[in-house]
Amino acid sequence: MFPKLDTLLHSELRLAVMSILAEVDKAEFSYLKKQTGATSGNLSVQIDKLNAAGYISVEKGFKGKMPCTSCKITQKGTEAFENYVNALKEYISAGK
Amino acid sequence: METVNEQNREMTAQESLGLISEMLNSSRRGILRNSARYFILWGILLVVLSLVIYELWHVTGSPKWNLLWFAMPAIGFPLSRLLDKKKTEVPQNVVSKQLHYVWLAYCVFAVAISAVALFTVPMNITLLIVVVLGFAETVSGILLKNWPIIIGGFVLGVGGAVVAMLLTTEAQLLIFTLGGLILVVTGLIVKSQYK
Numbered sequence: 001m002f003p004k005l006d007t008l009l010h011s012e013l014r015l016a017v018m019s020i021l022a023e024v025d026k027a028e029f030s031y032l033k034k035q036t037g038a039t040s041g042n043l044s045v046q047i048d049k050l051n052a053a054g055y056i057s058v059e060k061g062f063k064g065k066m067p068c069t070s071c072k073i074t075q076k077g078t079e080a081f082e083n084y085v086n087a088l089k090e091y092i093s094a095g096k
Numbered sequence: 097m098e099t100v101n102e103q104n105r106e107m108t109a110q111e112s113l114g115l116i117s118e119m120l121n122s123s124r125r126g127i128l129r130n131s132a133r134y135f136i137l138w139g140i141l142l143v144v145l146s147l148v149i150y151e152l153w154h155v156t157g158s159p160k161w162n163l164l165w166f167a168m169p170a171i172g173f174p175l176s177r178l179l180d181k182k183k184t185e186v187p188q189n190v191v192s193k194q195l196h197y198v199w200l201a202y203c204v205f206a207v208a209i210s211a212v213a214l215f216t217v218p219m220n221i222t223l224l225i226v227v228v229l230g231f232a233e234t235v236s237g238i239l240l241k242n243w244p245i246i247i248g249g250f251v252l253g254v255g256g257a258v259v260a261m262l263l264t265t266e267a268q269l270l271i272f273t274l275g276g277l278i279l280v281v282t283g284l285i286v287k288s289q290y291k
Contacts, residue, residue, distance in 0.1 A: 015112060019119035024127070024187035031187060035123060063185075085116065091109035 003087040006080055008053055013038055014046045018073065018081050021056060026072040047071060055080055123189070125290040128240065130186040131195055132286035133179055138199075139279030141172050146272035153266050165210060169203060194239050202232040222268040226256035229275050233282065244285060248278050 009015050016036045020027060027035075033043055047069075050056045055077030059070045073081070107115070145168055152161040188196070205228045213221045230253015237245030256271045263271075 010107065010112070012107060012115060015107075015115055016119050019116045020123045023120050023123045024189050025193070027187045028185050031185065035119065035126075085113070088109045088113050092113070 003083075003090060005087055005091075006084045008049065008055070009080060009084045011046070013042060014050055015084075017043075017046060017050065017071070018055065018077065021071060021073040022078065022081050026059075026070045029069040029071070032071065050077070053077075053080075123187075124191075127186055127189050127192050129287055129290040131192050132283040132290075134176060134199075135279050135283030135286060137175055137179065137283075138172055139276045139281075139283060141168060141175070142276030142279060143273050144276075146269050146276060150266065150269040150273075153269070159265065162214075166207070169207065191239050195236055198232050198235050198239070202228055220260060222265070222271060223257050223260040226260060226271055226275065227253045230254065230256060233278065236282065240286060240289070242285060242289060245282050248282065252278050 009018060013036060016038075017032055020032060020035055029040075029043070029047070032038075032047075033040060036043065038046075047056065047058060051058045051071075053076075054074060056071050056073055059072070061068050061070070145164065149161050149164050152164075153159055206225050209219075209224050209228070210221055213219045213224075230249045230251070233249030233252055234246050235249070237243070237247075237249055252275055256275065259271055260268050
């Protein structure tokens with residue numbers, strides 16, 4: 001029986017965001033936008049979904065006079081991401 | 097880099113792992129490439145300051161110009177802060193943080209050794225600092241998994257210590273010029289390694 005894939009992570013943009021955040025301490029919205037090449041609107045929506053699930057924490061502040069949003073992966077998010085990667089590996093190894 | 101598909105289509109397991117791998121690698125490369133700028137900045141500062149102090153000492157005959165070394169952190173840290181103030185801040189990962197702390201520790205050691213040697217117990221400052229500088233460079237090479245940087249640090253630390261025992265105190269300053277050049281080359285190597 002295959003483990004069920006986390007549907008929240010099984011989306012390209014959300015998975016890309018989680019992959020970046022798994023590597024770094026925290027990342028600004030503009031950095032995530034640059035790395036993923038996504039539009040601001042769609043990225044905002046996906047970040048809100050990850051935040052609502054408790055996978056990331058979002059901090060809104062200012063950089064000088066400009067608003068600045070930073071995202072950080074949470075412990076719950078790290079565990080979900082690890083489980084997702086392990087599940088993918090099981091799928092792939094079973095297919096060989 | 098490629099733009100992530102914004103549609104929430106179903107991905108295969110291979111595609112998902114491929115995307116994770118691409119995002120991790122791209123982010124890692126960008127972060128480490130960014131750290132190259134700090135090697136180049138501090139390397140240039142070391143070359144310029146060592147040559148200026150050498151020249152002033154040579155012309156005036158006074159070793160008191162060595163006090164200018166304390167200007168290095170005073171100039172270097174504000175310049176580093178300026179480099180940080182980019183429109184999009186590049187985040188830190190494990191390796192870039194470790195590099196930061198290695199060089200921060202080097203800076204603390206260098207300032208402390210210099211202060212002790214100048215104001216309390218006289219000792220061969222060049223020899224001690226060049227060993228710590230070479231050590232920090234070698235540790236950076238290990239963190240970056242780059243053999244030329246590891247070897248460069250070893251040659252600078254051990255070779256510099258031997259040369260420091262052979263040269264006059266005035267000429268020893270040129271060892272730091274070489275150290276600065278090695279830092280600049282390190283920055284260029286990191287830049288090309290992670291482009």
